Amino acid sequence: MSYSSIQSNALSPDIINTNVQTLDNIKRLPSQREQLKKVSTEFEAIFITKMLNEMDKTVDREGGIFGSDDKYMDKFKSFIFDEVGRQIAKNPNSTVGFAKQIYTQMEKALPKEEQIVNETANTASAAMKNIKVDKEI
Numbered sequence: 163m164s165y166s167s168i169q170s171n172a173l174s175p176d177i178i179n180t181n182v183q184t185l186d187n188i189k190r191l192p193s194q195r196e197q198l199k200k201v202s203t204e205f206e207a208i209f210i211t212k213m214l215n216e217m218d219k220t221v222d223r224e225g226g227i228f229g230s231d232d233k234y235m236d237k238f239k240s241f242i243f244d245e246v247g248r249q250i251a252k253n254p255n256s257t258v259g260f261a262k263q264i265y266t267q268m269e270k271a272l273p274k275e276e277q278i279v280n281e282t283a284n285t286a287s288a289a290m291k292n293i294k295v296d297k298e299i
Contacts, residue, residue: 194272202261202268203251209260211247215240 184204191197218239250256 195269198268198272199261199265202264205264206258206261207244207247207251209247210250210258211243214243214246218243 188197188200188204191200250258251261
């Protein structure tokens, strides 16, 4: 297995990503609406993860399924809570609903699609006018 294939697999959205990799994946999305949708879902996932962490602190550890707490179990639980938070936020049947509310509110601040297309066309047209072609070869 080559280094490039390992690196491309590490950036795959199908695996547990670090926050930096998730942010990079969001930045690569083509439209602002898609980026906003993904950011809204990620925010909900982070909120759910934090909620699960706080709920876990209230559980009695004596005679529990995982036995006594140690640093390794805490790390393992943080990975589990991250993934559970993402799965709850992604699934339309189990979502808390924050992502939809955030998207609805923030979408109002995005420019209209036609406005973006017109601005891009105007910028390209202005750039073409400024190009000087040297006729001598």
